[in-house]
Amino acid sequence: xxxxxxxxxxxxxxxxxIHAIVLIVGLASSSFGIIVxxxxxxxxxxxxxWTQKQxxxxxxxxxxxxxxxxxxEALVAGCSVYALIEAPVGWLWVAHVVIxxxxxxxxxxxxxxxxxxxxxxxx
Numbered sequence: 001x002x003x004x005x006x007x008x009x010x011x012x013x014x015x016x017x018i019h020a021i022v023l024i025v026g027l028a029s030s031s032f033g034i035i036v037x038x039x040x041x042x043x044x045x046x047x048x049x050w051t052q053k054q055x056x057x058x059x060x061x062x063x064x065x066x067x068x069x070x071x072x073e074a075l076v077a078g079c080s081v082y083a084l085i086e087a088p089v090g091w092l093w094v095a096h097v098v099i100x101x102x103x104x105x106x107x108x109x110x111x112x113x114x115x116x117x118x119x120x121x122x123x
Contacts (some may be wrong), residue, residue: 009114
């Protein structure tokens with residue numbers, strides 16, 4: 001395994017650990033803010049990555065799966081901003097815990113997929 005492979009694996013493993021720690025701490029201490037900030041950071045970073053990728057490419061082919069993920073992340077960002085502005089409500093707490101779980105599982109599956117097929121870069 002090369003140095004680049006180890007760095008990519010370490011970075012993704014760190015993201016998985018951060019998600020796991022935030023979920024455990026957020027659920028154990030009923031700390032709503034930490035989960036909201038994590039969801040906001042993940043959704044904004046994915047939306048920024050998608051936007052800069054769309055600016056960079058010449059031919060735009062929009063797939064349904066891609067649009068589904070982008071709309072989901074836009075909703076997550078909107079819910080996160082709403083949770084930061086307004087007082088937390090019960091449904092919002094449940095939504096953010098479920099969203100954090102979805103992000104955690106998606107990153108974990110990506111990490112396992114990356115290790116299985118020796119993926120070194122995204123494109």
